[in-house]
Amino acid sequence: MKELEERIRRDGVVKPENVLKVDSFLNHQMDVELFRKMAEEWKRLFTNEKINKILTIEASGIGIACIAAEYFHVPVVFAKKAVNVNIDGEVYSSQIESFTKKRIYNVVVSKKFLNPEDNILIIDDFLANGCAVMGLIEIIQEAGATLSGVGIAIEKGFQIGGKLLRESGIHVESLAIVDGMNPESGEIYFRSQP
Amino acid sequence: MKELEERIRRDGVVKPENVLKVDSFLNHQMDVELFRKMAEEWKRLFTNEKINKILTIEASGIGIACIAAEYFHVPVVFAKKAVNVNIDGEVYSSQIESFTKKRIYNVVVSKKFLNPEDNILIIDDFLANGCAVMGLIEIIQEAGATLSGVGIAIEKGFQIGGKLLRESGIHVESLAIVDGMNPESGEIYFRSQP
Numbered sequence: 001m002k003e004l005e006e007r008i009r010r011d012g013v014v015k016p017e018n019v020l021k022v023d024s025f026l027n028h029q030m031d032v033e034l035f036r037k038m039a040e041e042w043k044r045l046f047t048n049e050k051i052n053k054i055l056t057i058e059a060s061g062i063g064i065a066c067i068a069a070e071y072f073h074v075p076v077v078f079a080k081k082a083v084n085v086n087i088d089g090e091v092y093s094s095q096i097e098s099f100t101k102k103r104i105y106n107v108v109v110s111k112k113f114l115n116p117e118d119n120i121l122i123i124d125d126f127l128a129n130g131c132a133v134m135g136l137i138e139i140i141q142e143a144g145a146t147l148s149g150v151g152i153a154i155e156k157g158f159q160i161g162g163k164l165l166r167e168s169g170i171h172v173e174s175l176a177i178v179d180g181m182n183p184e185s186g187e188i189y190f191r192s193q194p
Numbered sequence: 195m196k197e198l199e200e201r202i203r204r205d206g207v208v209k210p211e212n213v214l215k216v217d218s219f220l221n222h223q224m225d226v227e228l229f230r231k232m233a234e235e236w237k238r239l240f241t242n243e244k245i246n247k248i249l250t251i252e253a254s255g256i257g258i259a260c261i262a263a264e265y266f267h268v269p270v271v272f273a274k275k276a277v278n279v280n281i282d283g284e285v286y287s288s289q290i291e292s293f294t295k296k297r298i299y300n301v302v303v304s305k306k307f308l309n310p311e312d313n314i315l316i317i318d319d320f321l322a323n324g325c326a327v328m329g330l331i332e333i334i335q336e337a338g339a340t341l342s343g344v345g346i347a348i349e350k351g352f353q354i355g356g357k358l359l360r361e362s363g364i365h366v367e368s369l370a371i372v373d374g375m376n377p378e379s380g381e382i383y384f385r386s387q388p
Binding site for chain 1: 264
């Protein structure tokens with residue numbers, strides 16, 4: 001998606017250790033006008049998929065998932081990063097490792113909000129090693145629901161996540177795929193997509 | 195807002211210790227069609243306020259804040275609950291105590307995203323003792339920005355937060371104010387609002 005790539009080039013900051021900061025428009029300050037265009041694009045890319053629910057993970061997936069949900073006319077469920085007193089009853093859970101936070105945590109979804117009839121689109125801001133998405137897929141499988149696709153804002157194409165997911169037959173659509181970054185020059189190389 | 199009150203009556207669950215669970219439509223599963231109607235109502239209620247940015251707090255404020263931002267045509271900034279490697283440079287911070295999680299944590303906002311020219315609308319899902327909102331107000335004051343108003347989905351009118359904020363002259367608009375709940379019958383009593 002050209003507009004997202006241009007925005008990443010303009011406002012993204014390349015840091016050492018393959019960190020790409022996009023906190024001025026995607027995951028700390030959020031440009032909802034851009035989110036609308038991203039949502040339109042996901043709607044176009046997943047138009048042939050059956051989707052009745054969007055699943056994301058707190059916190060930075062929630063904004064883009066909610067705007068996407070307006071275009072798909074479905075509810076959003078977000079996986080929570082810890083069990084707390086507001087999630088009673090039973091939950092589906094999995095463990096994921098955060099690339100940027102370098103720690104492992106549990107993610108949970110109340111069993112009330114996922115069921116075998118659901119056809120689910122996962123939405124998240126980043127795809128790198130794929131841990132967060134794999135965790136959400138585990139939860140979908142636990143629930144006996146169907147995964148219809150995975151919509152990602154920015155994929156780090158030089159990490160393994162996207163390749164693993166696509167090779168297992170999952171319909172993955174990343175709006176921008178970064179194949180390399182140069183922390184010294186700040187250059188970002190995008191994979192060309194149809 | 196009648197539609198929100200009706201939804202709370204229908205799908206909210208009253209628990210002991212003044213806990214109101216609305217996780218089927220507000221803060222775990224999210225009904226974005228309802229969020230749009232809430233956003234329209236905030237837009238109407240704050241129509242005379244100067245607003246160029248919405249501030250909320252992760253995680254459950256993000257969805258409603260993003261949908262509201264579409265109606266106000268402004269960006270959203272969400273306060274994060276811990277310093278991590280993705281927030282470099284300086285941050286504004288404050289401490290808040292979670293009513294439901296019964297613990298104290300730091301919230302931070304990057305200094306890049308708040309400045310003295312900003313006129314800010316705070317959006318959050320719940321207002322109870324007001325700690326979260328007070329923490330965000332502290333951050334706004336640190337930044338030298340102006341608070342234009344506070345938009346809340348559900349206020350617990352029997353707790354002190356709303357009263358304190360209104361008495362200090364802040365423009366608070368809660369779309370539903372719960373003045374009492376009966377955990378045995380499940381009844382919820384709403385304050386009548388103009």
